[in-house]
Amino acid sequence: MPEGQVLEFSEVTKRFGGITAVSGFSARVEPGQVTGFLGPNGAGKTTTLRILLGLVRATSGTATVGGVAYAKLANPLQTVGAVLEASSFHPGRTAANHLRVYARAGGIGGARVDEVLGQVGLSDAAGRKVGGFSLGMRQRLGLAYALLGDPGVLVLDEPSNGLDPEGIKWMRGFLRQLAREGRTVLVSSHMLTEVQQTVDALLVISGGRLVFQGGLEDLVDPSEYATVVDAPD
Numbered sequence: 564m565p566e567g568q569v570l571e572f573s574e575v576t577k578r579f580g581g582i583t584a585v586s587g588f589s590a591r592v593e594p595g596q597v598t599g600f601l602g603p604n605g606a607g608k609t610t611t612l613r614i615l616l617g618l619v620r621a622t623s624g625t626a627t628v629g630g631v632a633y634a635k636l637a638n639p640l641q642t643v644g645a646v647l648e649a650s651s652f653h654p655g656r657t658a659a660n661h662l663r664v665y666a667r668a669g670g671i672g673g674a675r676v677d678e679v680l681g682q683v684g685l686s687d688a689a690g691r692k693v694g695g696f697s698l699g700m701r702q703r704l705g706l707a708y709a710l711l712g713d714p715g716v717l718v719l720d721e722p723s724n725g726l727d728p729e730g731i732k733w734m735r736g737f738l739r740q741l742a743r744e745g746r747t748v749l750v751s752s753h754m755l756t757e758v759q760q761t762v763d764a765l766l767v768i769s770g771g772r773l774v775f776q777g778g779l780e781d782l783v784d785p786s787e788y789a790t791v792v793d794a795p796d
């Protein structure tokens with residue numbers, strides 16, 4: 564079983580020209596829990612996650628996985644799995660084919676392709692072309708990519724987007740299971756109500772700044788943050 568790792572953000576700041584997307588952001592994300600990363604649209608969630616994953620360079624500060632910057636991880640795909648946005652897929656290729664190509668390119672072999680398709684509930688659709696997939700099925704396929712390396716850390720940016728109520732329920736149970744296995748699960752959302760039943764701990768970001776960190780039980784007045792995070796799309 565892969566070990567979860569502590570994620571640590573230390574004074575992370577990111578400026579895009581005159582825009583400060585993330586400002587002095589420091590937080591710790593523990594293994595064995597689902598941590599919700601909440602904030603309204605444009606609060607800086609995606610930028611913070613992309614910095615953690617080495618896709619965006621911070622203007623200052625550091626983000627680490629088990630004390631190591633993502634770029635310096637020995638086996639990144641086996642350490643951190645990420646679902647960042649509705650991934651682009653080749654419509655004419657099957658789900659299984661996508662995963663095999665990705666596994667080969669990532670040097671992790673195709674041995675787990677059938678297993679991860681099963682984990683995300685796509686076994687029956689393995690041989691179907693992705694062009695015919697619903698958004699929810701694409702989200703599951705994106706999650707399958709993230710799981711291929713059997714990582715101890717899962718980072719998911721708004722994974723419930725496009726899922727129907729049944730899919731949302733499934734995702735909730737799935738993330739809880741990953742945390743129960745000891746993995747670190749960080750999941751972003753702009754709605755407290757969407758993650759309230761899923762998470763053990765919360766980070767709330769607003770205007771690029773951390774405005775709350777703690778357990779759900781520490782949220783004295785959830786409605787205070789509900790108004791912060793329930794911004795319309």
Ligand code: ATP
Pocket residue numbers: 579582583584602603604605606607608609610611753
């Ligand atoms: P959403 O839920 O809409 O994805 P978010 O909380 O993920 O929002 P970010 O996407 O991180 O927020 O954006 C934070 C701020 O940084 C926004 O003002 C955004 O316009 C700006 N920003 C993000 N990426 C860039 C970029 N590449 N160039 C310029 N500005 C950017």
